[in-house]
Amino acid sequence: MSNRVKVIAILVARPNKSEELRSLIDGMVALSRKEPGNLRYDLWRDPTDPDRFVLDELYADTDAVAAHRATPHFQNYAPPIQ
Amino acid sequence: MSNRVKVIAILVARPNKSEELRSLIDGMVALSRKEPGNLRYDLWRDPTDPDRFVLDELYADTDAVAAHRATPHFQNYAPPIQ
Numbered sequence: 001m002s003n004r005v006k007v008i009a010i011l012v013a014r015p016n017k018s019e020e021l022r023s024l025i026d027g028m029v030a031l032s033r034k035e036p037g038n039l040r041y042d043l044w045r046d047p048t049d050p051d052r053f054v055l056d057e058l059y060a061d062t063d064a065v066a067a068h069r070a071t072p073h074f075q076n077y078a079p080p081i082q
Numbered sequence: 083m084s085n086r087v088k089v090i091a092i093l094v095a096r097p098n099k100s101e102e103l104r105s106l107i108d109g110m111v112a113l114s115r116k117e118p119g120n121l122r123y124d125l126w127r128d129p130t131d132p133d134r135f136v137l138d139e140l141y142a143d144t145d146a147v148a149a150h151r152a153t154p155h156f157q158n159y160a161p162p163i164q
Contacts, residue, residue, distance in 0.1 A: 006124075006126045006136070006138065008090055008136060008138070042088075044088045054088070054090060056088065056090070056138065
């Protein structure tokens with residue numbers, strides 16, 4: 001297998017918070033795709049459960065993942081989704 | 083969102099069966115990628131748990147998913163991974 005790093009994040013909204021979660025994640029898509037080491041940052045929603053989102057992320061290598069997690073947009077995004 | 087269908091399959095091998103599972107899934111990759119409606123069929127292995135595999139699949143639409151599941155290679159593959 002390659003050096004690329006696949007990240008699959010499964011996020012489930014708290015009750016009545018799915019649109020809030022959706023907009024939080026939406027804010028990450030464009031910014032993350034601009035990162036030099038990002039190869040994919042796709043948001044999917046579970047058709048059987050609208051509170052359930054899946055982020056399909058792909059990075060060039062582990063450094064690119066670390067760079068992603070050091071960005072201001074990730075730092076702002078991470079706390080509310082814990 | 084598009085008509086495309088994303089399938090993320092998380093497979094965990096039974097004890098001492100990870101190489102057997104790996105070769106079962108490997109057999110699916112080339113055949114699945116040849117299907118007309120398949121857009122992606124990538125196999126990933128959890129770097130922290132060698133018994134844990136993730137299949138990242140993408141299909142043109144729900145008909146393509148149904149066609150995938152009707153193929154001989156899927157029919158042969160499905161029972162042993164239940």
